Amino acid sequence: MKTFDYQRAESVETAVKAASEPGSVFYAGGTNLLDLMKAGVRQPDRLIDITRIEGLDRIETGKDGSLRIGAMVRNSDMARHPTLLAEYPAVAEALLAGASAQLRNAATVGGNLMQQTRCSYFYDRHSACNLREMGQGCDALDGENGKHAVLGWTKTCIAVHPSDFCVPLAALGAEVEVTGPDGHRRLTIDDLYTLPGEGQAPGTALRDGDLITALILPSGGKRFAARARYMKLRDRTSYAFAIVSAAAMLQIGDGRIKDARLALGGVAAKPWRATKAEAVLNGAEASEASYRKAADAALADAAPSGDNAHKIELAKRILIRALKSAAAGTPPKMPALPGSVFAAGKEAR
Amino acid sequence: MALRISLKINGKMHELALEDARPTLLDVLRERIGLTGTKKGCDRGQCGACTVLVDGRRVNSCLSLAVSLEGADITTVEGLADGETLHPVQAAFIENDGFQCGYCTPGQIMSAVGFISERDGHATAEEIREGMSGNLCRCGAYAGIQDAVMDAQLRMSNEGKS
Amino acid sequence: MTDKPMVAAHHVRLGSNAGQPMTRRDGLAKVTGTATYAADNRPDGLLHAVYVEAGIARGRVNALEIEAALKHPGVVHVMTPDNTPALSQNPDEKTTPFTARIDVLQHDKVRYAGQPVAVVIAETLEAAQEGARLVTADYEVEPARIGFDNGEAFEPQAVGMSTPPVFSKGDLGSARSEAAHSVSAEMETPLQYHNAMETHAVVAEWDGDRLTVDMPNQAIGLAKPGIAAYFGIPAENVTLRSPYLGGGFGSKAVLFGPQMLGILAAREMKRPVKLALRRDQMFGPVQHRSATRQTVRYDLGRDYKFKAMEHQADVSTSSFDDWLDGAANASLSVYAVEAMKASHRGFRFDTGTPGAMRAPGIATGSAVVETAVDMAAEKAGMDPLEYRLLNYADKDPSNGKPYSAKALRECYEEGARAFGWKDRPLKPGLMRDSDGLLTGWGMGTSIFHAPFFPAKARALLRKDGSARAETSGADMGQGAWTALWQMAADGLGVAADDLDFDIGHSDLPDGSIAGGSAHTASAGGALFAAGNDVIRQLAEIATQDKESPLFGAGNERLVGDGGRLFKASDPNVGERYTDILQRAGIDEIEGKGRGNRDKASTETYAMFSHGAVFAEVKVDPDLYQIRVSRLVGAFAAGRIINPRLAKSQLTGGMIWGVSFALHEEGIHDKRTGRPVNNDFAGYHIPVLADVPHVEALLVDEEDPHVNDLGVKGVGEIGITGTVGAIANAVWHATGLRTARYPIKIEDLLERSIARKT
Numbered sequence A: 001m002k003t004f005d006y007q008r009a010e011s012v013e014t015a016v017k018a019a020s021e022p023g024s025v026f027y028a029g030g031t032n033l034l035d036l037m038k039a040g041v042r043q044p045d046r047l048i049d050i051t052r053i054e055g056l057d058r059i060e061t062g063k064d065g066s067l068r069i070g071a072m073v074r075n076s077d078m079a080r081h082p083t084l085l086a087e088y089p090a091v092a093e094a095l096l097a098g099a100s101a102q103l104r105n106a107a108t109v110g111g112n113l114m115q116q117t118r119c120s121y122f123y124d125r126h127s128a129c130n131l132r133e134m135g136q137g138c139d140a141l142d143g144e145n146g147k148h149a150v151l152g153w154t155k156t157c158i159a160v161h162p163s164d165f166c167v168p169l170a171a172l173g174a175e176v177e178v179t180g181p182d183g184h185r186r187l188t189i190d191d192l193y194t195l196p197g198e199g200q201a202p203g204t205a206l207r208d209g210d211l212i213t214a215l216i217l218p219s220g221g222k223r224f225a226a227r228a229r230y231m232k233l234r235d236r237t238s239y240a241f242a243i244v245s246a247a248a249m250l251q252i253g254d255g256r257i258k259d260a261r262l263a264l265g266g267v268a269a270k271p272w273r274a275t276k277a278e279a280v281l282n283g284a285e286a287s288e289a290s291y292r293k294a295a296d297a298a299l300a301d302a303a304p305s306g307d308n309a310h311k312i313e314l315a316k317r318i319l320i321r322a323l324k325s326a327a328a329g330t331p332p333k334m335p336a337l338p339g340s341v342f343a344a345g346k347e348a349r
Numbered sequence B: 001m002a003l004r005i006s007l008k009i010n011g012k013m014h015e016l017a018l019e020d021a022r023p024t025l026l027d028v029l030r031e032r033i034g035l036t037g038t039k040k041g042c043d044r045g046q047c048g049a050c051t052v053l054v055d056g057r058r059v060n061s062c063l064s065l066a067v068s069l070e071g072a073d074i075t076t077v078e079g080l081a082d083g084e085t086l087h088p089v090q091a092a093f094i095e096n097d098g099f100q101c102g103y104c105t106p107g108q109i110m111s112a113v114g115f116i117s118e119r120d121g122h123a124t125a126e127e128i129r130e131g132m133s134g135n136l137c138r139c140g141a142y143a144g145i146q147d148a149v150m151d152a153q154l155r156m157s158n159e160g161k162s
Numbered sequence C: 001m002t003d004k005p006m007v008a009a010h011h012v013r014l015g016s017n018a019g020q021p022m023t024r025r026d027g028l029a030k031v032t033g034t035a036t037y038a039a040d041n042r043p044d045g046l047l048h049a050v051y052v053e054a055g056i057a058r059g060r061v062n063a064l065e066i067e068a069a070l071k072h073p074g075v076v077h078v079m080t081p082d083n084t085p086a087l088s089q090n091p092d093e094k095t096t097p098f099t100a101r102i103d104v105l106q107h108d109k110v111r112y113a114g115q116p117v118a119v120v121i122a123e124t125l126e127a128a129q130e131g132a133r134l135v136t137a138d139y140e141v142e143p144a145r146i147g148f149d150n151g152e153a154f155e156p157q158a159v160g161m162s163t164p165p166v167f168s169k170g171d172l173g174s175a176r177s178e179a180a181h182s183v184s185a186e187m188e189t190p191l192q193y194h195n196a197m198e199t200h201a202v203v204a205e206w207d208g209d210r211l212t213v214d215m216p217n218q219a220i221g222l223a224k225p226g227i228a229a230y231f232g233i234p235a236e237n238v239t240l241r242s243p244y245l246g247g248g249f250g251s252k253a254v255l256f257g258p259q260m261l262g263i264l265a266a267r268e269m270k271r272p273v274k275l276a277l278r279r280d281q282m283f284g285p286v287q288h289r290s291a292t293r294q295t296v297r298y299d300l301g302r303d304y305k306f307k308a309m310e311h312q313a314d315v316s317t318s319s320f321d322d323w324l325d326g327a328a329n330a331s332l333s334v335y336a337v338e339a340m341k342a343s344h345r346g347f348r349f350d351t352g353t354p355g356a357m358r359a360p361g362i363a364t365g366s367a368v369v370e371t372a373v374d375m376a377a378e379k380a381g382m383d384p385l386e387y388r389l390l391n392y393a394d395k396d397p398s399n400g401k402p403y404s405a406k407a408l409r410e411c412y413e414e415g416a417r418a419f420g421w422k423d424r425p426l427k428p429g430l431m432r433d434s435d436g437l438l439t440g441w442g443m444g445t446s447i448f449h450a451p452f453f454p455a456k457a458r459a460l461l462r463k464d465g466s467a468r469a470e471t472s473g474a475d476m477g478q479g480a481w482t483a484l485w486q487m488a489a490d491g492l493g494v495a496a497d498d499l500d501f502d503i504g505h506s507d508l509p510d511g512s513i514a515g516g517s518a519h520t521a522s523a524g525g526a527l528f529a530a531g532n533d534v535i536r537q538l539a540e541i542a543t544q545d546k547e548s549p550l551f552g553a554g555n556e557r558l559v560g561d562g563g564r565l566f567k568a569s570d571p572n573v574g575e576r577y578t579d580i581l582q583r584a585g586i587d588e589i590e591g592k593g594r595g596n597r598d599k600a601s602t603e604t605y606a607m608f609s610h611g612a613v614f615a616e617v618k619v620d621p622d623l624y625q626i627r628v629s630r631l632v633g634a635f636a637a638g639r640i641i642n643p644r645l646a647k648s649q650l651t652g653g654m655i656w657g658v659s660f661a662l663h664e665e666g667i668h669d670k671r672t673g674r675p676v677n678n679d680f681a682g683y684h685i686p687v688l689a690d691v692p693h694v695e696a697l698l699v700d701e702e703d704p705h706v707n708d709l710g711v712k713g714v715g716e717i718g719i720t721g722t723v724g725a726i727a728n729a730v731w732h733a734t735g736l737r738t739a740r741y742p743i744k745i746e747d748l749l750e751r752s753i754a755r756k757t
């Protein structure tokens, strides 16, 4: 990798200030950043190490009952936090369905949210990629694209966001706290990510120097705690990125759905909140027929971006699976294979 | 301008001068300190061969910048045994034939040590399988690895270590 | 020297070491991190080298821009075709069947993506890596040929090492005309990359025209003269150390360009150089398994017995070398059939050259054969095991030779019992587990040759009772440090702990190739014979020594065991080795040995290991994610030297079967020929969660013909049979078959939708 300056930030303010200079990036767990630097895809001039900033590693309950998770909380610590497990179990399940135990020990909340796509043409310096440099073209478009996007893509870029964690966050309407050169602001997960446009690569709403300081899980999300699941389809039982995934959270009473939250992963350049499907479900009977309708609604606008039409059908099916699993109830104990399709009971199949 | 860092590795302090901030913990261990027990299988977080404990937690040393770890307490496979006495996980790997070529083994062993310490209470076989899935073994020594980890957690609770 | 006076050739008795489930002798070194693999060496003054790989798959390098690299702090030199001296032997010349055409900066042609086009040498690894990134190339690009639709077809001269590409026996046409039914399985298998956990590496150090190399190698005896020839020095000037290999699987048996570049760099720089491949560099110059497109057709009689078999395989190789996987030969010796034909067609892809990869030919071929056999069983309405027994071969159907030993019936029986096969419903799609997962059971027959290589070994017995044995053999994980040690100790009749044992070094007698699952038999046979040679000499001394209790017992069978020589008929009559040597005033006795396989036996018998693999899979009924929940294999492979290690080899092979059936696939971009998934995140191999239960049973088999010790191999057979067993289990779970390996979620989904409409 290219040589770079290394600077350890002592506070949020110094971090933001240092990172406001072009060419600077934050170093958190390093598991995505170093990977990309080794591939030569990212070549920052300066790394701002945010691992020693006091206070970013706390998990605390806010006055309004929301859960505030510091940006430097490691994925594994978050996943085993009792409050998270009790109140937002699908988030814990999604965290544990991602990467490996070693990576989760290093990976942080902020880093996970800000990780970049695994599109292999993005990683390959010999291929054309608009995300790496706008104007090069997109070699994935006519290449090996079986795992690429089916929603929200344009010919500029058909990559998907790889995070599992983000999927239930999108469903919950979680927010991030950002401190930047212009002060503090809050963004919903949905607003954090930007889809590709014509001639515009996908990305995030963060600008140079913007530091995510915390993630806020809204207190309203707790009402789904009894029926919340994350389901991830993959071609290896563990330690594999999602082909498609879904988070489903339900409130059911008298056989009817009172409230539903849904999001899909692995289908677009951002975690895909399925609001139309939620609308279909609200007030509907808690039945397979409703779930099917919801799945059709969620994928109504989907289109293959290449050799990946199967992902549309699989996305519907994973959504139905997540819904049925959620309806069956959050398991009393985290399944041994979190998020695995094998961790769904008979009633969910 | 050299960067100075100090790391405590297997109980011993190491002061290092790096020409720049690039070296990963893995390359520092292997190429600069000479602790070559920790292996490089992919250099990209995809295999687990480089697993070490940093402040007691298992991580992939190939994706950690050494400079960022200033002052950290690192344990590698070389630091696991107590003199001539093997750590229970090491002993269990030998007895259950938890390896063949041995190349993934330091990573498997460090990962198993981390895995056992992360939990309270015994893990089920399925939990071991999931918990050890961040360590690839191309030889396919998985049957022995699973048995070794199962055996090691028993040994450790018998010795009152867990 | 090589005749063994005290033992009848076919009934060699091994001593108390062999047959024991001894734990690995190298275990302590491996669990404490003290086992030194090649890249662990750090001689003083070490430089690091990283090569720059071609960004195109076919064409020419017009120009290389190296200035930026040279300016990078720490970079000391950049080797390019312009400044790299010619090797003493053209690396495109094939001097032995084990020589591969390799790329060592001797020309500006690009023959595959990932080919080395420059080497950056620096004081630190980080500088060398960045230097390599900074080198840019301008290419003249020609279109890449990837895949059977684009590859150039040709009629090959040979497949595998040197097998004829076409084989036929009997009259296929007339056998077919008498047939009542026929089935045909058409399947593709992808490029697979060996990807040993330890990437290829070299640490080279020159002292004048003497060279020391640390390099993982499966065939030290071939590598030493091979390296010497490239560098124009006498073979005895090369010292090659390879005490531990971090896996080989066939890819560390020949010499490759990158490692020769490391040696060259060390000579150029007059300093030691380390060059270790990055993981992504493992997808180019260091071999892979050929892609294949196969058709296996069985014609069946009215009784559903096989009448005719035809196996055709299209097989990929590179544009510049000829190695082809002999997939179609996998069907020849496994089931009884009257007439058969196997044929291969070569296809040139712009990839690196393939080579032998764990169970070459058989793994690839049996994956399709076992599918076809199950299709025939389905046609017959018979249980797949019963159907295989119907077509059981008592003689090798390809040549009519009896098998040297074949306990396959017992394998079927013991494997089926352990698995619980008898409860299997005949029809697919009928079993669900308590979680509602589709459950399927499938099986496959395993077979692998029992080759034998001419290995040599040396043994030494000293006056103080200490002993030593040595051969250049290699431990790539199969357990040579242990199994060979046990055999050497038995040859000498001493306890393993009393033996000083050495392998993995070019100064030792040539232990031949660790490959073809032949190493334990070949090198172990040599070690045993060397020990026996010592005992023979010792017996000669004792029986002529009036003071020995064995005086005059020259015509009797004497046994050496536990450091004592005694009469077989009366173990009480004998004495300690040390007593014999001390009285005779001899400091040490040296013995030499070669493993022995009787020539006549080779001509008379067909020699194979056999096995049966039973697989249970769970398939999600909507999402089609697959998990192999249970694998049970039963194997008969002659005498087992160390059951603990043998089981590990077998279960490891079976896990390779899981990998073949469900995971591995080297994908190259059809437009550029560049690998798309050249890392472990994209090129999947199983993780522990993929293989919850894998079990290997050892079935007793005495093979009196295969070699003196009756030892066959266990390293490769596990993968054969397993791939088909999994595909058959997936069919049994779902009623679906796919047209290619690995079996993918999207392929099952597509077929399930097609079935419904």
Ligand SMILES: Cc1cc2nc3c(=O)[nH]c(=O)nc-3n(C[C@H](O)[C@H](O)[C@H](O)COP(=O)(O)OP(=O)(O)OC[C@H]3O[C@@H](n4cnc5c(N)ncnc54)[C@H](O)[C@@H]3O)c2cc1C
Residues within 6 Å of the ligand: A025, A026, A027, A028, A029, A030, A031, A032, A033, A034, A035, A071, A072, A097, A098, A099, A100, A103, A106, A107, A108, A109, A110, A111, A112, A113, A114, A115, A162, A163, A164, A165, A210, A211, A212, A213, A239, A240, A241, A242, B044, B045, B046, C681
């Ligand atoms: C082999 C492998 C497998 C993986 N599998 C999965 C998987 O299955 N599912 C999954 O979800 N993920 C997976 N991951 C990705 C993993 O989750 C991410 O690498 C990790 O979450 C990144 O966190 P980090 O703290 O290490 O980030 P870093 O690498 O430190 O940073 C990543 C990016 O985020 C920026 N950043 C970090 N913190 C902040 C902040 N507070 N504010 C603003 N910007 C910030 C950095 O500047 C950088 O651009 C895998 C990774 C690997 C290597």
Ligand code: SF4
Residues within 6 Å of the ligand: A117, A119, A120, A121, A122, A128, A129, A130, A131, A132, A137, A138, A139, A140, A141, A156, A157, A158, A159
């Ligand atoms: S899909 Fe996006 S990331 Fe991938 S090559 Fe195209 S532009 Fe780049």
Ligand code: FES
Residues within 6 Å of the ligand: B039, B040, B041, B042, B043, B044, B045, B046, B047, B048, B049, B050, B051, B060, B061, B062, B063
């Ligand atoms: S070397 Fe670090 S995970 Fe593979």
Ligand code: FES
Residues within 6 Å of the ligand: B098, B099, B100, B101, B102, B103, B104, B105, B136, B137, B138, B139, B140, B141, C197, C246, C247, C477
């Ligand atoms: S023992 Fe060889 S890779 Fe695991």
